[in-house]
Amino acid sequence: MNIDNGNVTAVGVAPPAPLHVGGPNIGNREAFLARVNDILDRRWLSNNGQYVQEFEKRIAEIAGVRNAIAMCNATVALEIAARALGFQGEVIVPSYTFIATAHALQWQGIKPVFADIDPRTHNICPSDVRKKITKHTTGIVGVHLWGRGCNAEELDTIAEHHGIDVMYDASHAFGCTRGGKAIGGFGKCEVFSFHATKFINSLEGGAVVTDSDELADKIRLMRNFGFKGHDNVVYPGINGKMNEVCAAMGITSLEAMKEIIAVNRVNYESYREGLTGVPGISLIDYDPLEKNNYQYVVIEVNPAVCPVSRDKIVACLQSKNVIARKYFWPGCHRMEPYRTLQPGIGEGLPCTKVVADRVVVLPTGQGISRDQISWICGLIREETGARTKA
Ligand code: T4K
Numbered sequence: 089m090n091i092d093n094g095n096v097t098a099v100g101v102a103p104p105a106p107l108h109v110g111g112p113n114i115g116n117r118e119a120f121l122a123r124v125n126d127i128l129d130r131r132w133l134s135n136n137g138q139y140v141q142e143f144e145k146r147i148a149e150i151a152g153v154r155n156a157i158a159m160c161n162a163t164v165a166l167e168i169a170a171r172a173l174g175f176q177g178e179v180i181v182p183s184y185t186f187i188a189t190a191h192a193l194q195w196q197g198i199k200p201v202f203a204d205i206d207p208r209t210h211n212i213c214p215s216d217v218r219k220k221i222t223k224h225t226t227g228i229v230g231v232h233l234w235g236r237g238c239n240a241e242e243l244d245t246i247a248e249h250h251g252i253d254v255m256y257d258a259s260h261a262f263g264c265t266r267g268g269k270a271i272g273g274f275g276k277c278e279v280f281s282f283h284a285t286k287f288i289n290s291l292e293g294g295a296v297v298t299d300s301d302e303l304a305d306k307i308r309l310m311r312n313f314g315f316k317g318h319d320n321v322v323y324p325g326i327n328g329k330m331n332e333v334c335a336a337m338g339i340t341s342l343e344a345m346k347e348i349i350a351v352n353r354v355n356y357e358s359y360r361e362g363l364t365g366v367p368g369i370s371l372i373d374y375d376p377l378e379k380n381n382y383q384y385v386v387i388e389v390n391p392a393v394c395p396v397s398r399d400k401i402v403a404c405l406q407s408k409n410v411i412a413r414k415y416f417w418p419g420c421h422r423m424e425p426y427r428t429l430q431p432g433i434g435e436g437l438p439c440t441k442v443v444a445d446r447v448v449v450l451p452t453g454q455g456i457s458r459d460q461i462s463w464i465c466g467l468i469r470e471e472t473g474a475r476t477k478a
Contacts, residue, residue: 110285111455123336139335151272155304162281162294166192182212214242237266277347284469287383289336343357352382362465
């Protein structure tokens, strides 16, 4: 960053190629390719192969649960989990989440009833959940947004009171804890995503984790057409299986987990340092007493204080090949089919609107250097007219 005759100019390393939010971490390429060769040599490509089983074992260990069932992606995992729990009628979810959380319900004819969030944590607000329970409610899906654990204790209390179940979309929260307990062990079950854009990726992939052996058995059946052994179908299942190449990538990614988190953390701190003092811009916090994966660098742009709008900041970054994202604007309830099916619902979601209008997610992970982060912070300072420390 230079301050030249009063003009603030961003300096640093401009990217040779676009810097994306969600740019994948690759892990040890040779280790991955060796596994792929092994898969080809052994001619076992899918259907509960040895790499899938190994991946599941490691996921369960990290999540501190008895069972992990790997799936082709987290969306299908959410659908299977919701179905295995017998959700129907209405299920309460936050609107401020990736659209898959709501679609996984809607796709099965379940109505997602949108609850507001706590503007401080961005997670589902238990008191709003209470207000949205009706005689048709059969469950609650909490989302540990950005990897920060939901208020699981309150959600459990509500669910118990109404005789319904809670499950979690933990797509962002692999490797994180809440109150020192690994995310994975809350509610009846939790779902992780290992999509390419997640800090641990299996190219495409997801998993349901649970301590209940009974639920796990049911989910395993549902994942594989309902087959219980050869020639014996006992359930109307679907195909949610993970293939061996994805599992090989997942295992390779897990081997680099510590390293990736360390990089994410350094990146997060670099952004914090680079954006300190920019008026109206704040970085969301991760509780230092918890384990965090730091996979999302999330800033909030307060329109009452920041001299430029959130959208202008995003446009400026994107024009410079920094593909920052307005996740999860505008909220699920303002996307189809929900905005048509549930008109007026937004009136009950004021905090969702405030947060969705403020958030910008910035690129992180192994594909970005500290100099590039410093350059991005410089762009933001320049756009907002913020002076920099010498
Ligand atoms: N629940 C929650 C809370 C979630 O966040 C997600 C997924 C799910 C459920 C469902 O999980 P999966 O069924 O996908 O396992 C992306 C991801 O596709 C999605 O998995 C993720 N959340 C979401 C937060 O981000 P989009 O619509 O933003 O995708 P797209 O194509 O714009 O890619 C995102 C960025 O990543 C782009 O800037 C490009 C970059 N990218 C992407 C890929 C695939 C790369 O640089 N390399 C790549 O290989 O949803």
